[in-house]
Amino acid sequence: xxxxxxxxxxxxxxxxxxxxxxxxxxxxxxxxxxxxxxxxxxxxxxxxxxxxxxxxxxxxxxxxxxxxxxxxxxxxxxxxxxxxxxxxxxxxxxxxxxxxxxxxxxxxxxxxxxxxxxxxxxxxxxxxxxxxxxxxxxxxxxxxxxxxxxxxxxxxxxxxxxxxxxxxxxxxxxxxxxxxxxxxxxxxxxxxxxxxxxxxxxxxxxxxxxxxxxxxxxxxxxxxxxxxxxxxxxxxxxxxxxxxxxxxxxxxxxxxxxxxxxxxxxxxxxxxxxxxxxxxxxxxxxxxxxxxxxxxxxxxxxxxxxxxxxxxxxxxxxxxxxxxxxxxxxxxxxxxxxxxxxxxxxxxxxxxxxxxxxxxxx
Amino acid sequence: xxxxxxxxxxxxxxxxxxxxxxxxxxxxxxxxxxxxxxxxxxxxxxxxxxxxxxxxxxxxxxxxxxxxxxxxxxxxxxxxxxxxxxxxxxxxxxxxxxxxxxxxxxxxxxxxxxxxxxxxxxxxxxxxxxxxxxxxxxxxxxxxxxxxxxxxxxxxxxxxxxxxxxxxxxxxxxxxxxxxxxxxxxxxxxxxxxxxxxxxxxxxxxxxxxxxxxxxxxxxxxxxxxxxxxxxxxxxxxxxxxxxxxxxxxxxxxxxxxxxxxxxxxxxxxxxxxxxxxxxxxxxxxxxxxxxxxxxxxxxxxxxxxxxxxxxxxxxxxxxxxxxxxxxxxxxxxxxxxxxxxxxxxxxxxxxxxxxxxxxxxxxxxxxxxxxxxxxxxxxxxxxxxxxxxxxxxxxxxxxxxxxxxxxxxxxxxxxxxxxxxxxxxxxxxxxxxxxxxxxxxxxxxxxxxxxxxx
Numbered sequence: 001x002x003x004x005x006x007x008x009x010x011x012x013x014x015x016x017x018x019x020x021x022x023x024x025x026x027x028x029x030x031x032x033x034x035x036x037x038x039x040x041x042x043x044x045x046x047x048x049x050x051x052x053x054x055x056x057x058x059x060x061x062x063x064x065x066x067x068x069x070x071x072x073x074x075x076x077x078x079x080x081x082x083x084x085x086x087x088x089x090x091x092x093x094x095x096x097x098x099x100x101x102x103x104x105x106x107x108x109x110x111x112x113x114x115x116x117x118x119x120x121x122x123x124x125x126x127x128x129x130x131x132x133x134x135x136x137x138x139x140x141x142x143x144x145x146x147x148x149x150x151x152x153x154x155x156x157x158x159x160x161x162x163x164x165x166x167x168x169x170x171x172x173x174x175x176x177x178x179x180x181x182x183x184x185x186x187x188x189x190x191x192x193x194x195x196x197x198x199x200x201x202x203x204x205x206x207x208x209x210x211x212x213x214x215x216x217x218x219x220x221x222x223x224x225x226x227x228x229x230x231x232x233x234x235x236x237x238x239x240x241x242x243x244x245x246x247x248x249x250x251x252x253x254x255x256x257x258x259x260x261x262x263x264x265x266x267x268x269x270x271x272x273x274x275x276x277x278x279x280x281x282x283x284x285x286x287x288x289x290x291x292x293x294x295x296x297x298x299x300x301x302x303x304x305x306x307x308x309x310x311x312x313x314x315x316x317x318x319x320x321x322x323x324x325x326x327x328x329x330x331x332x333x334x335x336x337x338x339x340x341x342x343x344x345x346x347x348x349x350x351x352x353x354x355x356x357x358x359x360x361x362x
Numbered sequence: 363x364x365x366x367x368x369x370x371x372x373x374x375x376x377x378x379x380x381x382x383x384x385x386x387x388x389x390x391x392x393x394x395x396x397x398x399x400x401x402x403x404x405x406x407x408x409x410x411x412x413x414x415x416x417x418x419x420x421x422x423x424x425x426x427x428x429x430x431x432x433x434x435x436x437x438x439x440x441x442x443x444x445x446x447x448x449x450x451x452x453x454x455x456x457x458x459x460x461x462x463x464x465x466x467x468x469x470x471x472x473x474x475x476x477x478x479x480x481x482x483x484x485x486x487x488x489x490x491x492x493x494x495x496x497x498x499x500x501x502x503x504x505x506x507x508x509x510x511x512x513x514x515x516x517x518x519x520x521x522x523x524x525x526x527x528x529x530x531x532x533x534x535x536x537x538x539x540x541x542x543x544x545x546x547x548x549x550x551x552x553x554x555x556x557x558x559x560x561x562x563x564x565x566x567x568x569x570x571x572x573x574x575x576x577x578x579x580x581x582x583x584x585x586x587x588x589x590x591x592x593x594x595x596x597x598x599x600x601x602x603x604x605x606x607x608x609x610x611x612x613x614x615x616x617x618x619x620x621x622x623x624x625x626x627x628x629x630x631x632x633x634x635x636x637x638x639x640x641x642x643x644x645x646x647x648x649x650x651x652x653x654x655x656x657x658x659x660x661x662x663x664x665x666x667x668x669x670x671x672x673x674x675x676x677x678x679x680x681x682x683x684x685x686x687x688x689x690x691x692x693x694x695x696x697x698x699x700x701x702x703x704x705x706x707x708x709x710x711x712x713x714x715x716x717x718x719x720x721x722x723x724x725x726x727x728x729x730x731x732x733x734x735x736x737x738x739x740x741x742x743x744x745x746x747x748x749x750x751x752x753x754x755x756x757x758x759x760x761x762x763x764x765x766x767x768x769x770x771x772x773x774x775x776x777x778x779x780x781x782x783x784x785x786x787x788x789x790x791x792x793x794x795x796x797x798x799x800x801x802x803x804x805x806x807x808x809x810x811x812x813x814x815x816x817x
Contacts, residue, residue, distance in 0.1 A: 009783075010732035011750045011776050013696040014724055019688035022443075044577050046607040051373035060366040071373060073602035076583050076594075084578020085604075086612050086718060128364075171687075174518035177525035177704075179763045183691055189771045191779035213778040215771040223369040235608075235720065238550065239729075245549040245646045250493040250674075252405065252460065252713050256551075257638045264553055276782055280771045287366050294721040295728075301547065302732025306746065309736065317733060319547040341537060343741055346544035350653055351670070357499025360653050360670045362534055362542075 001201035005208075008306025011191040014295030015184030016092045016285070018083065022168030025094035026080035027101040029058065031109065031158040033151040035129065035144035036068045039101070042082030043073055043094040048293050049224040050090040054098045056220055057286050061102035062109070063126030064143055080163075088291030091220060092185055093164050095286040100162025108158040113146045115154065186282035188290040190214040192233075192299030195271075196307040200330060203323030205241045205308055210300060211274040217282040217290035225292070230273050232296020238265040239297060240304040241321050263320075317346055374603065385605050386559045386573045387634050394561070395424055397623055397633035398475035400465040400482050401643065402457035405712040406506060407486035409455055414465060417478040422470040424627035426478065429454040431622055433591040439581065439613060440684060441588070446515055448508065449678035449715070451589055451618055457486070458506060458677035459714050461643035468623040468631045495651050495672040495709040506677070506712055513675065513683055513708035521707070523683075523690045525762045528701035530657075533666025533807070537657035541738055544653050545730035549646040549674070552719060556605025558644060559634040560616040562624035570621055574601040577611040585614040586621055597621075609718035610645055613680065645717035648682065649674045650689075650726040654734050657701070662742055662749040665807050666701030669693055671726075675708045676715035681722070682708045688723035691763055695731035696772040697750070698759035700807055747780050751791045758798040759808075770796055 017023060027041040039058050043050045055069040073079055082094050106126065113131040114121040117139070124131050131146055133139040150156040169183040195209040210233050219225045242263040247254055256262030281288025301319055309315050314329035337344040342362070351358050377383035414426045429435055429452040438447035453464045465482055469475035490504035497503050498511040505511060514521040534540060561573040576582040579599045587594050604611060616633045624631040635644065651672040657665040671689060675682035686706045693704050721728070739746040755770035773794050780787050790802060799808060 007783075008736060009746055009750075009779060010728065010736075011696050011754065011772060011779070012728045012732070013692070013755070013770070013772060014721070015688075015692070019684065019691060019723070042579050042602075044579060044602050044604050044607075045374060046577050046604040046611070049372055052370060055373055056365045056368070056370060060363055066365050066368070066370055073579075074600060075602070076579050076597075076599040079579070079602075081580050082578075084576075084581050084612060085607070086577055086609060087722075171517050174516065174520050175524060175526060177523075177527075177690060177763055179765065182765050183763060187767070187770065189696060189775045191772075191775040193779055193783045211779060211782050213775045213782060215775055218366070220366050221368065221370055224372065232720070239547065239725070243548065243550040245551050245641075246649065246713070249548060249649055250495070250711070252493060255642060257641045259553070259637065262551060262553070262641060264551075274782055276778055278771065278774055278778060280769065280774065283769065287363070295724070296720075298721045298725045298728040299732070301725075301729040302736070305729070305733045306736035309740070315543075315733070315737060317543060317545045319729065341539050343539055343541045345542060345737065349544040349546060351496045351651075351672075354494075355496040355500060357501060357503065358496070358670075360655075360668075362540055362655055362668065 003197050003199050004311040006196050006198065006307040006311025007193065008303045008310055009193045010299045010302035012295060012299045013187050013189050014088065014298065015187050016291040017089045017166055017185040018087045020169045020183045021166035023083040023089065023093060024163060024165040025082040025097040026163040027097040028080060029101045029105045029160045031105060031147050033147050035147040037062065037064065038070045038072060039098055040072050040079045041094060041098055042079040043090050044085045046085050048085060048090055050085060052224060053091050053220050054095060057095050057099050058102040061099055062106045064129045068129065088294045091289050092285045092291045095289060096164040097162045099286045101160040104162060105158055105160025108160065109143060109146055112150045112154060112156060112158065113141055116146060116149050117141055186217060186285055186290040188215055188292045188295060190295055190299055192303045194300060194303035194307045196304060196311055198308055198311040198326065200312055203326035205321050205326060207237050207241065207271045207304060209272040213276045213278060214292055215278040215280045216292050217285050218279050218288035219277055220287065220289050225277060226275055228293055228296050229275050233300055234265045234270060236297035236300030237269060239319060240301040244320055315345065383603060385556055385603065386561055386575050389561055389573050391563055391630045394630040394632055395468040395470060395627055396472045396475050397466050397468045397620060397631050398472060398479045399463045400479045402453065402460055402462040402464060404486055404488055405460050405491045406489040407457050408489065409453060409457060409484065410487050411483065411485035413483040417467060417481040420478050420481060422474040423467060423478045424629055425468040425623045427466045427619060427622045427626060428452055431626060432589060434589050437585060437588045439585060439681060445683055459712055461714060466619045466623050468627045491712040493711050493713065495674045495711060498709045507710040511710050513679055523686050523706040525690050525702050525704035527762060530666050530668060530701045530703040533657040533701035537665055538660040539658050540655060541658060541741060542655040543734050543737060545733060546651055547726050547729050549649040549716065551641060551646055552608040552610035554606030554608065554610060557635040557637060557640040558615040560620045561630065561632040562620045563630040564624050564628055569596055569598060571598045571600060572617050572621060574599050574617050575604050575611055576601055576614065577604060577607040581612065582614045582617050586618045589618045590621060608720050609722060612718045613645060615644065643714060645715055647719035648716035652726060652730045654730060656734065656738060658738055660742060662744045662752055663805055663807065664697065664699045664753050667699050668703045671706035673706065673708050674716060675710055676713045677710060678715040679708065680715045681718050682716065685723035689727055692724050692727050694762055695727060696755055697753040698755055702762055747776060747785065747787060748791050750776050751794055756799050757796055
């Protein structure tokens with residue numbers, strides 16, 4: 001009786017935005033008389049950092065400090081349409097909407113500044129909250145002064161609007177799955193390695209280390225990206241070795257009904273993390289960003305399964321990999337059926353073994 | 363760039379970690395009532411008798427809502443996309459899962475509301491149940507859904523999502539090995555710290571203010587307006603701050619029923635689910651059943667894939683047809699496989715309807731494909747990195763839908779993983795890039811495909 005270490009890898013991809021697209025996000029921006037900016041977006045923040053990310057995009061696009069931006073997603077009277085926070089779309093789709101709104105209001109700021117400075121707006125840009133003449137940074141006017149002039153001198157409300165809608169990709173051939181155009185925006189890629197320890201007496205699987213690499217396009221906020229990657233990894237670990245709504249699936253009996261009777265990962269399950277970010281900019285995300293919120297829990301289960309095989313020589317393909325499944329697999333020492341060039345695993349789980357209405361074969 | 367790329371603290375982080383953020387359950391208004399639901403105690407039954415008179419007559423009870431009070435009883439979250447509705451907001455004559463709501467009571471406090479729920483007279487005639495997706499197609503299987511045991515409304519009146527690409531028979535003929543496996547990831551819970559909750563306030567001007575924990579303000583606006591048959595300007599959804607969602611709050615779980623109770627009582631009503639309801643009645647991630655048969659060469663090229671997926675939708679469709687479609691579009695993972703034969707079904711069972719969860723439709727595929735690839739590498743005696751790098755998407759490769767990849771970085775992330783894990787790749791793999799295939803990375807089976815597709 002002993003513990004055994006194992007190592008396994010996975011490599012995954014995940015699309016940004018709703019499958020087949022057609023999911024709009026919109027935003028609008030207004031400028032207060034002292035140059036501070038209010039952003040109205042309909043994107044819920046579910047802990048993914050949407051408020052932070054969208055505020056950063058607006059500050060960067062206009063050229064003002066981050067703390068000049070106030071973000072409001074509080075209600076459907078003042079915020080325009082956002083399809084919602086899902087499908088890894090908040091940074092990419094909704095981020096593009098606020099980016100467009102910010103670029104729109106920036107143009108209004110430059111137009112008012114042009115009048116005040118008697119310079120063509122094309123010759124102006126905004127740096128750190130000041131409108132400057134390009135190539136002559138000392139000729140400048142604060143955005144706060146421009147906003148005051150707009151309000152009190154010119155009688156102008158400086159606003160900007162933006163909308164993002166990726167064209168709906170229709171399934172043009174229902175037999176083959178062909179589509180009328182790309183059915184999603186940018187694709188993100190990641191790879192994951194898991195190191196596990198398996199106890200062959202208790203069947204317990206511990207994930208010791210997760211090494212993860214993500215192509216995020218552009219990390220708008222590296223701390224929040226790392227948070228997504230490492231928080232998501234713990235959910236992936238739960239999926240791999242702990243969690244099950246139906247412990248006797250397919251039976252509906254004996255479900256956990258409280259946090260005390262359902263195995264969620266806790267701090268003591270947290271493995272050592274090694275995280276690397278690659279920035280391969282997307283062609284049409286804000287500043288090259290891609291969405292990775294969801295895929296953050298997709299890579300771990302496959303890597304863990306391979307690592308368990310590496311450790312003790314069993315393939316457990318029903319998740320989670322519980323001690324019971326490990327011990328049963330160790331006892332069974334199942335080998336695939338080998339016949340000619342066929343290598344057939346898991347035949348006892350197949351529809352062929354137990355169903356009469358559907359069958360499946362080469 | 364100064365602000366983009368900066369490690370700024372979370373906009374709302376201080377409020378969250380100091381307990382000062384106002385979530386829906388923190389909102390209290392004058393005259394607020396509390397709601398509790400009557401739920402089905404059985405998995406599948408006909409409702410033969412429903413009488414709410416005693417509950418309505420109880421002191422402190424202000425409204426009892428049943429299916430008769432719902433202007434549009436069935437409206438699907440994807441109705442706007444042409445996916446028809448199948449789930450009543452409140453059960454009318456049939457219950458198809460344990461916990462399905464039948465009535466909602468609004469009362470002075472939660473205990474009174476629960477006592478009134480207990481006073482509702484309801485009788486059931488139990489029906490046979492189905493829980494194993496593999497038996498849904500059997501001749502003798504109980505019929506558990508008005509559409510049959512699997513979703514029949516994919517485009518073109520198809521009863522499954524299908525992908526066909528290349529020549530699958532030829533791929534299996536040419537294969538050195540044919541490797542099959544079955545993959546079954548479990549249903550899991552979203553477990554948000556904030557359980558499902560909403561507060562609906564009827565305003566003096568006739569509008570409804572709905573405090574909601576939704577992940578999708580406008581989704582909820584559209585769904586509530588559709589059920590109530592009112593224009594969108596009659597409703598103001600207040601939200602945007604969510605105490606954990608993970609996909610489980612894309613569904614409009616409580617808002618519509620709470621609104622109906624508030625309208626009937628003409629008082630503000632709050633409905634917050636207990637932790638037990640959140641576990642037993644709220645949606646889960648779907649359990650999936652996936653069978654993969656790959657045609658491979660001795661040196662690790664995947665020539666073709668046959669795949670069968672049974673998506674356990676639970677008692678109603680909700681977002682499952684969308685999830686299965688996304689699943690089918692990604693069933694090759696991060697790899698290029700030129701010959702494909704995919705069949706996927708959304709199967710109904712008598713469990714709580716499953717729904718979106720982080721990675722919807724693809725989490726299952728990532729697990730199945732990656733485990734299967736590790737098996738292939740192990741059976742062929744090949745390096746698992748190399749098998750992946752060989753088949754990894756490159757520029758000009760095409761997806762199952764025949765969309766050309768323009769900028770894939772699967773090669774780079776696998777190489778970077780190898781480096782981070784302290785591994786060493788053979789020169790041919792260490793030097794691979796996302797560039798269009800050539801030389802050793804352009805085997806005959808892919809040359810043929812590129813020609814067919816005109817690249």
